[in-house]
Amino acid sequence: MESEYKLLGGAMVTLALATSALVVVPYLQVKKVEPSPGLKPYTEVQLRGRQQYIDMGCVYCHSQQPRSQNQAPDFQRGWGRASVAGDYFYDTPHLLGTMRTGPDLLNIGARQPSVDWHLGHLYQPRAYTPGSNMPSYPFMFELKDKAEEGDKVVNLPGDFAPEGKVVVAKQEALDLVEYLLALDRTYPVAPASVIK
Numbered sequence: 001m002e003s004e005y006k007l008l009g010g011a012m013v014t015l016a017l018a019t020s021a022l023v024v025v026p027y028l029q030v031k032k033v034e035p036s037p038g039l040k041p042y043t044e045v046q047l048r049g050r051q052q053y054i055d056m057g058c059v060y061c062h063s064q065q066p067r068s069q070n071q072a073p074d075f076q077r078g079w080g081r082a083s084v085a086g087d088y089f090y091d092t093p094h095l096l097g098t099m100r101t102g103p104d105l106l107n108i109g110a111r112q113p114s115v116d117w118h119l120g121h122l123y124q125p126r127a128y129t130p131g132s133n134m135p136s137y138p139f140m141f142e143l144k145d146k147a148e149e150g151d152k153v154v155n156l157p158g159d160f161a162p163e164g165k166v167v168v169a170k171q172e173a174l175d176l177v178e179y180l181l182a183l184d185r186t187y188p189v190a191p192a193s194v195i196k
């Protein structure tokens, strides 16, 4: 009988040690992340655009995590400084991505602030980058005989415009571009926020 108590006691001590080592201590070590100063929360429109980004699978080809200047030429590529945890404060779920078939987009809003460029590029990437393997998203646009009041007409370069029609951006395309323009983490961050 006595040895059973010892066994039980030993098991409980082991369990307590395991819980504190594997649950309590790691929990205490996780630091609370604050938003980077300079980061703004997404607006309603930008959040709708962010949902489009998820729905259209942009994350399958684009990362949102420039690496440190020492490790990779991301900074020289113009993709921005290495990101810190606070840069993603409003990103749930995060869209870090794992593939870089296309460029990193965490700072695309700073690198390419033109709404017209983005709309045209979504309608037909090859109109801007010959040979691009990015899919086109024509279903986010409407082809009309004539633009109506309030329509956002997309001016495509060269002979990419469909003959006799105007290309008008649908709301989802406009939302998506608003989100892309919000991707701008070029504000400075204190070195302290990198390692806390």
Ligand code: HEC
Residues within 6 Å of the ligand: 053, 056, 057, 058, 059, 060, 061, 062, 101, 102, 103, 105, 108, 111, 112, 125, 126, 129, 132, 133, 134, 135, 137, 176, 180
């Ligand atoms: C099959 C992979 C693939 C998918 C999916 C994809 N892209 Fe791309 N994207 C690329 C490639 C490759 C480039 C570089 C060539 C170019 O500019 O078209 C690119 C370029 C871009 C650029 C210009 C980046 C720069 O630095 O100039 C933007 C903006 C962009 N993509 C947005 C998107 C969005 C938004 C979506 C989803 C609606 C998307 N991409 C889906 C492959 C992809």
